Amino acid sequence: MSKFHSLTVKHIKPLTPNSVAITLTIPKDLIQTFDFLPGQYVTIKKEIKGKELRRAYSICSSPKSDCFTIGVKKVDRGGFSDYAHTKLAVGDVLEVMPPEGRFTFNSSGKAKNIAAFAAGSGITPIMSIAKAVLASDPKSKFVLVYGNKSYKDTMFYTDLVKLELNHPDRFFTYFITSQTQEDDSLFGRIDASTVNYALKNKHKNTEFDAYYLCGPEAMINLVSDKLQENDIPKEKIHFELFTTTEILDEMPVDAEGQTQLKVIVDEEEFSFQMDKKERVLDAVLKENIDAPYSCQGGVCSSCIARVKEGKAEMVKNQILTDGEIEDGFILTCQALPLTPTLIVDYDDV
Numbered sequence: 473m474s475k476f477h478s479l480t481v482k483h484i485k486p487l488t489p490n491s492v493a494i495t496l497t498i499p500k501d502l503i504q505t506f507d508f509l510p511g512q513y514v515t516i517k518k519e520i521k522g523k524e525l526r527r528a529y530s531i532c533s534s535p536k537s538d539c540f541t542i543g544v545k546k547v548d549r550g551g552f553s554d555y556a557h558t559k560l561a562v563g564d565v566l567e568v569m570p571p572e573g574r575f576t577f578n579s580s581g582k583a584k585n586i587a588a589f590a591a592g593s594g595i596t597p598i599m600s601i602a603k604a605v606l607a608s609d610p611k612s613k614f615v616l617v618y619g620n621k622s623y624k625d626t627m628f629y630t631d632l633v634k635l636e637l638n639h640p641d642r643f644f645t646y647f648i649t650s651q652t653q654e655d656d657s658l659f660g661r662i663d664a665s666t667v668n669y670a671l672k673n674k675h676k677n678t679e680f681d682a683y684y685l686c687g688p689e690a691m692i693n694l695v696s697d698k699l700q701e702n703d704i705p706k707e708k709i710h711f712e713l714f715t716t717t718e719i720l721d722e723m724p725v726d727a728e729g730q731t732q733l734k735v736i737v738d739e740e741e742f743s744f745q746m747d748k749k750e751r752v753l754d755a756v757l758k759e760n761i762d763a764p765y766s767c768q769g770g771v772c773s774s775c776i777a778r779v780k781e782g783k784a785e786m787v788k789n790q791i792l793t794d795g796e797i798e799d800g801f802i803l804t805c806q807a808l809p810l811t812p813t814l815i816v817d818y819d820d821v
């Protein structure tokens with residue numbers, strides 16, 4: 473299930489002082505396995521200082537090719553991102569899981585008008601989506617509002633300017649910078665007035681089919697609330713969290729006792745006792761079971777499984793819909809067992 477494949481680094485291109493675009497070659501026999509929808513991400517596994525790290529990175533290139541590109545921004549005390557900036561070289565081999573994720577654009581072949589709001593490295597999946605929208609129909613339009621500290625920190629700045637030059641009537645970018653006043657950019661952060669400026673002023677006569685939001689949680693919540701205030705139905709708003717204030721914000725757990733957990737992965741069954749204070753994925757990994765996961769922060773959806781018996785409660789969930797939760801789906805990295813026995817099936821998703 474969580475099968476990793478060895479892919480070779482074809483190209484590394486600096487985007488900003490703190491970010492790089494890494495292109496990986498897809499071997500011929502894996503072309504289908506690595507087929508992806510614009511907006512999806514891959515998980516990379518790397519052992520650093522004796523510890524296995526898994527990190528999810530969105531694909532920024534267009535589908536249908538023998539390679540794909542991810543954007544990697546260096547984060548403070550970053551494990552893989554630091555390695556990618558200082559040690560990774562062309563020809564190195566990385567262990568990569570096939571693309572996944574639900575923040576996708578699926579072209580129906582009809583002209584679509586799409587608006588996107590991105591901040592920082594949240595631009596990565598939006599790049600892939602924007603290219604797909606423009607390629608889907610010559611009448612499709614894409615409006616992007618993109619926030620950064622300065623142009624120097626703006627990932628894909630040149631690519632975005634080129635897209636605008638190549639599609640002057642169909643691709644519109646509104647850069648917004650918070651630390652330096654730049655030519656042709658708005659000053660400040662993405663806020664309610666920026667949403668109104670782009671959608672109700674500059675593009676007031678355009679009816680948008682969908683809205684894609686990617687970046688920190690506060691920006692996503694703000695834009696999503698503003699869109700809904702403007703009567704945009706929730707179903708048209710898609711979002712992907714790139715950082716979350718809650719990842720390290722542990723919920724106090726006062727549950728006592730143990731749960732007998734049965735896990736089904738790749739048609740194999742494993743049974744063991746786990747502490748009720750512990751999250752299901754943590755317990756599964758302690759037993760060296762090869763369950764799928766990536767962010768371990770409730771952000772990516774790699775660790776989805778279905779509860780077959782018993783009950784579990786998620787500490788945090790911004791991915792699964794109410795209907796999916798009713799159907800028994802859980803993010804195992806966020807799930808605490810509530811019952812004396814629990815059966816969790818990773819295969820039935």
Ligand code: FES
Nearest residue numbers: 766768772773805
């Ligand atoms: S591992 Fe990413 S949501 Fe659970």
